[in-house]
Amino acid sequence: MSEADTPVSTESPPKDGSIKRSDARGSTENTVTPIVDVQDVTFAYGEKVAVEDISLTIEQGDFVGLIGPNGSGKTTLLHLMLGLRRPDSGTVELFGQPSQAFDDGERIGYVSQRSTDRGETMPVTVREVVLMGRFAHAGHSKLTDEDHEIVDKALETVEIGDLADRQINQLSGGQRQRAFIARALASEADLLALDEPTVGVDAESRDQFYGLLDDLNQQGITIILIEHDIDILTRHVNKIACINRELYHHGKTVSFLESDALAKAYGAAHGVVEHDHP
């Protein structure tokens, strides 16, 4: 597979690894620290190797689709990227910090597969869920009028302002996804990570949801999402990472479509890549 599409930083990063949203998207003048930098990462559940020797970077402003067959390691890789799991070998850096030392959690908004599951959500209102995004900034008992204004704006951005006082577990799957994205926006996350966000969502709502992600990405939010539908993915994301335990492609969507990565990744028996792993 080619690393040609993966930009490589050649200069020293800024000391704090931080990049302002407003000056980052599309900037070609300065070399900036990747948002996520995965190098030679391997992870196994006991004997089961789920992710093997993967290296890739997520740059500020990227909208990356992560695809691969069932059980190919997508969720595991996403967890490794977000510092939710530690690699057995290799390194992961988030915003220029080793993932295990990363302590700036509000910069990341993670919406897990389970967020759409009614049974997993607490009996709280949508507004309360989104307010949780302000806790990291303000603390529970110190929320100000400004925090409430930020929450209102986040709810409007994802177009569920009218649902603010509804119980979160009364919402449809798509509406719940929007509520969790609003929570990430309220926490002023720079990186949005979504694990199969439109499972169980009807086609029209799904298109609207991807339109929302496009808008957020245009505003400078970096997005990585796991999605099985290659058609909708290639219509929206600018880069694709295709895995089946190991990385088959990471780069621009157009070069992915011209490559045979999809056939190779899906052709490989689940988790078994015959030419590399006899």
Ligand SMILES: Nc1ncnc2c1ncn2[C@@H]1O[C@H](COP(=O)(O)OP(=O)(O)OP(=O)(O)O)[C@@H](O)[C@H]1O
């Ligand atoms: N907690 C766990 N303990 C043991 N094995 C696990 C665990 N979680 C995942 N696995 C195994 O690791 C491999 C990768 O799983 P992972 O969930 O990362 O794949 P995935 O590509 O996200 O799958 P899907 O598309 O089905 O959601 C699979 O074989 C899975 O069975």
